[in-house]
Amino acid sequence: KQEVTQIPAALSVPEGENLVLNCSFTDSAIYNLQWFRQDPGKGLTSLLLIQSSQREQTSGRLNASLDKSSGRSTLYIAASQPGDSATYLCAVRYGSGGSNYKLTFGKGTLLTVNP
Amino acid sequence: DAGVTQSPTHLIKTRGQQVTLRCSPKSGHDTVSWYQQALGQGPQFIFQYYEEEERQRGNFPDRFSGHQYPNYSSELNVNALLLGDSALYLCASSFRTQGNLRGSPLHFGNGTRLTVT
Numbered sequence: 001k002q003e004v005t006q007i008p009a010a011l012s013v014p015e016g017e018n019l020v021l022n023c024s025f026t027d028s029a030i031y032n033l034q035w036f037r038q039d040p041g042k043g044l045t046s047l048l049l050i051q052s053s054q055r056e057q058t059s060g061r062l063n064a065s066l067d068k069s070s071g072r073s074t075l076y077i078a079a080s081q082p083g084d085s086a087t088y089l090c091a092v093r094y095g096s097g098g099s100n101y102k103l104t105f106g107k108g109t110l111l112t113v114n115p
Numbered sequence: 116d117a118g119v120t121q122s123p124t125h126l127i128k129t130r131g132q133q134v135t136l137r138c139s140p141k142s143g144h145d146t147v148s149w150y151q152q153a154l155g156q157g158p159q160f161i162f163q164y165y166e167e168e169e170r171q172r173g174n175f176p177d178r179f180s181g182h183q184y185p186n187y188s189s190e191l192n193v194n195a196l197l198l199g200d201s202a203l204y205l206c207a208s209s210f211r212t213q214g215n216l217r218g219s220p221l222h223f224g225n226g227t228r229l230t231v232t
Contacts, residue, residue: 044223105157
């Protein structure tokens, strides 16, 4: 079964700390992996998209890595700020079957950055 | 540049009723997907529309149906509502690059919060 797991479920850190969010997936045959941010009661904001041929992507203070062989991705947030507080979701587009368009999501990591 | 817009933002319905949710994709996008997100869970794929046809469907009953119009906007219809249908319904759009959708990032709207009583 193709699943996505995110650890930890919740994380609380002081402002300024560097942190890592983890995502694992069950099948190495993926097309891409996308990290999203979701504020309470809101929709999803795309942060980074990593294609299956890439190892990492960077945007500002965010860096996402992809290791297909181990079925893992990490989202690194540098110098965290209270405005980074949100739920972070990892989503995988699996490649099996050649015609899969859906994203399979993890349950997310709730991040709280304390001033 | 307008992003993905969904309407209404909130909706309250009674068990057994029917509901229609609407989505306008981001400018330049031609593909629309719908997701259901229960409280505390990740979004679950319902279906995707491209060229006015349902291209792929998730594990949802036939009570869930959709439509895509020539201007790429889309509707999600849910019949015979159950209490368990209460959730945030998210619309996501993307575009096909040279026929390959799989590499395109998805852009999500803010969702419609459906409450079934």
